[in-house]
């Protein structure tokens with residue numbers, strides 16, 4: 477496992493004359509990897525490469541917990557602001573508890 481070396485190899489092309497040429501759009505590619513945007517559900521997503529996006533609030537919680545989230549685990553935004561991904565605004569919950577949280581927030585129960 478040597479990701480750095482793999483990345484370096486990928487960023488160079490061997491030209492017909494046998495010279496290494498740096499791929500021009502490497503800067504754009506690096507920028508794209510770092511780019512964040514807001515998806516159609518209002519969540520902040522960041523590009524993880526190869527058109528894979530990851531939801532930022534899940535990544536923040538994973539970092540906080542030091543482990544990957546299970547698919548049934550849901551992250552709730554305490555203040556209702558989906559782009560406020562500070563750890564203090566995030567609560568780890570599951571599907572049914574999450575439904576309850578939202579019903580309480582709307583004053584239904």
Ligand SMILES: [Zn+2]
Nearest residue numbers: 551552553574
């Ligand atoms: Zn929620």
